Amino acid sequence: MSMMDHEVPTRLDNAALSLRGYDSSGVWTPPPIGGPTRDGAASPFLFIGPPSALPDTARLAEVRLANMLPAARAAGYIRHSGLLDIVWLAAADTVEGAMFADICAAVGEQGCHLICETSLTALDRVVAAVPASLHVQFLVDADPTERLIALAAARRTRQQVVHDIARDDAMERIDRLQDEVARISRLLGDLAGQRGGLAGTPAGFAPRGDDPDDYPGQVRSPVRDYAAIPRSFVPEERTIDRQRAKAVRRMLRQRRMREQYFPADLFADPAWDMLLDLFAARLERQPVSVSSLCIAAAVPATTALRWIKTMTDAGLFVREADPHDGRRIFIALAEGACDALARYFEALEE
Structure with a gap:
């Protein structure tokens, strides 16, 4: 009886079977993926998909x-296994809807971390089908390094314990990602200049009020009273938003021009581009799907998805349901991030 509930292709010869982990009788045994474990702390993971798609985690x-x-047997296995840390779902977009929902429910019940592989065209549908409460990572046309990073991140999230082990490149990249998001959050908080705003906002910062003693010793522009200006001369809010949206889009185009003169990997950090794209979309009153934001980030989709998740966890982005299509969600700026960007562009105009 095979440990894996799928048929071995009969056309494979014995050599091919051996390479895939089968013996001459067709019995499959899990390969020693991951090598020797340290202090017995290795995280067990379930792979849902064909052997050919199995990540190389040696x-x-x-x-x-x-x-x-x-996929048909996965949900039951997850529910009856008390030892799983990670569930890897390959080709998630090919799994039937009810079956996909059952797998997600089982993952949530057991508190596992979910890794979903899908195509860019199906990304919006898959993201919307995964409950927001799950710990999940999405991979789109991922390379071997991105797959290792996903497993390392899933393992760290699940363990929530710092082990004194040798750190690999995947761990270091995750740490740099988290540090960069924290830096951006602090920067936006400083720009917002308000109490109770983004994390990192200095305690002494507060919105400018009417009291001239708010900032002792500071020079301030005279108060402008627009009440006396004829209404025809007061720009409408939509007009101002459109003008600012054009300025944001122009800034994005200018950032893209850098790649005409320098290697693109010098500017691989997509956080600022995603912030600008979401800010422009908000000014234009246009929703932004997950796949659209990945495209706007101008980096591999898996990298963009990791940034979206991290920025959402940091409170900069929020998920919003599509009111017209329950199979899709939108990504938008959190109010604090939007206010910080608005103040940033106001400062640029002064």
Whole structure:
């Protein structure tokens, strides 16, 4: 009886079977993926998909393959297994809707971390189908390094314990990502200049009020009273928003021009581009889907998705349901981030 509930192609010869982990009788045994474990702390993961799509985790000793199953048998296995840390769902866009929902429900019940692989065209539908309460990472046409990073991140989220182990490049990249998001959050908080705003806002910062003693010793522009200006001379809010949206789009185009003169990987950080794109879309009153934001980020989709998740966790982005299509969600700026960007552009205009 095979440990994996799928048929072995009969046309494979014995050599091919051996390479895939089968013996001459067709019995599959999980390969020693992940190498020797350190202090028994390796995270077991379930792989849902064909053996050909199995990630190569030989360099990552902190995870081990527990089993491989077809999607139809996955939910039951997850519910009856008390040892799983990670569930890897390959080709998530090919799994039938009710079955996909059952897998997600089982993952949530067991508190596992979910890794979903999908195509860019199906990304919006898959993201909308995954409950926001799950710990999930999405991979789109991921390369081997991105797959290792996903497993390392899933393992760290699940363990929530710092082990004294040798750190690999994947761990370091995740740390740099988190540090950069924290830096951006602090910067936007400083720009917002308000109490109770974004994390990192200095305690002494507050919105400018009417009291001239708010900022002792500071020079301030005379108060302008627009009440006396004829209404025909007061720009409408929509007009101002459109003008500012054009300025934001122009800034994005200028940032893209850098790649005509310098290697693109010098500017691989997509956080600012995503902030600008969402700010412009808000001014234009246009919703932004997950796939659209990935395209606007001008980086590989998997990298963009990781940034979206991190920025959402940091409180800069929010998920919004599509009121017309329950199979899709939108990404928008949080109020604090939007206010910070508005103040930033106001400062540029002064």
